[in-house]
Amino acid sequence: MTSDGGGVRKDEGGALAGGLANAGAVFRRGELVERPAPPSAGALHPYLLALREHGFDAAPVPVGLPVGGRERLTFVPGDVALPPFPDQVMTKAALHSVGSLVRRLHEAGAAVAVDTGAGWPRDLADPAGGTTLCHNDVCPENVVFREGRAAALIDFDMAAPGRPLWDVAMTARYWVPMLDPASAAALYPAGLDAPARLRVLADGYGLSARERAELPGVVEQATEVCRAFVTRRVAEGDPVYLRALAEHGGWERWDRVRAWLAEHRETFTAALLN
Template sequence: METGHDRDHPLHGGMMNTVRRRGDRVVRLAPDHAPALHAFLTDLAATGFTGAPRPLALNPDGHEELTYLEGDVALPPFPAWALTDRTVTLVARLLRRYHDAAAEVPFDPGARWPTALSDPEGGPLLCHNDPCLENVVFRDGCAFALIDFDLAAPGRPRPPPLGRGRPGLLPRPDPGPRVGRRHRLPRRGRPHRLRLLADGYGLSHADRALLPATVVRYNEVSRAFVLDRVERGDPVFTRDLERLGGMARWDRRRDWLIEREPLFLRALTE
């Protein structure tokens, strides 16, 4: 007899995968590189790092099972608490904890790690590559864990620009983007929040000098990711692209970021 504990419950927020909760575990379609990713996550848990799901099974039907992490995940339309300066700092600290732990864990260099949002130059540790709000679990008011490691790949331990959502949700080329009438980012602007990200992560002075150019590169990588999904006929990304003005919006975003690189640099280093 099936009980409520055994029944699957859909988990909302994902754009690229269907995720279901089954009791104390999550069931989802496994990525092609799941064996290598599961080995990494298992070894990561062995270091004492609790901010990532633990693999439980790879099933013959192509699905994987992972531990379900209790907590709150911010989904669009984002609640006010998810858009505060404090959240930027908390997520930056979580990323630093993850990178410090991941630096101690080997990964299979021969695995077919996804390149969609990866560091073009590769790197010494397995980076998450998609730490948007929908992929962070908050518990007791703190950023507790990262979820959805499908896009994890070798990279350099540097915090990416923390966005409002996945690359499929096109950003506005201005310092105070709206997320709907009831969801606006603080008016202090992106230089201030970029500084919070760097401070929370504990970024070195040398890496702070490189961060504005990293933001520009991340925008280009995200643009290519969205374009690829649209060309593959992905209905979710196609709909978002049409709704938010097409690829030209990414180009305006790029120009805006390049124009403001000196402003970002001053905010990070002075």
């Protein structure tokens, strides 16, 4: 897959475009993808195989054990959005399908035991913990589309046990998006109605009334976890995150998002429940 200049990654050979930490290090080799293996691969690979056994065929299948710090997985055909995100993956139908896909992941995962002591990454993990293996990074770059609908999830590097609602909140951050209008304008089409879109995502997933009431607060919590993650990477001098922070408004952007979420908490709750 390479970028066609229109914000969509296409099915082609060679290096696969997109990503942040693994940019330029992911390659398609025929029907396989070769990429850096996450530290959690020893637990993640059996989990992905078990998901398939329980009916979730919407994720890459590991092929063999990691060798030399790299892993091989089956290639998942389809289109993946790249920033700035195009209109066709930001429709309400597309958003609803993302919610449904995450629900399918969690339903299949409910039948698979999670080794909570396996050393899962804590970077974006639910602070409350849990027994569901959450993807934690369901951003547009990690969702494969076919015919306008979310068909598969890729890049489980940040997966860790947590609450299903945490995964929905993390997904909402990227897909609604849960950003103030000025921040959203840099990557997303203009005019997206955040409260209405949050409701669409919740409907797609099938959240209960209790979960809907809790979701805005969990989104705020997830935003703080993401900020802390970026803070650690910047403090370590990670050039990827230093550049991303500078290009996307610095810490002022994070402050603006925090204030905007708190200011609109009741509006989001009303949109979810009414």
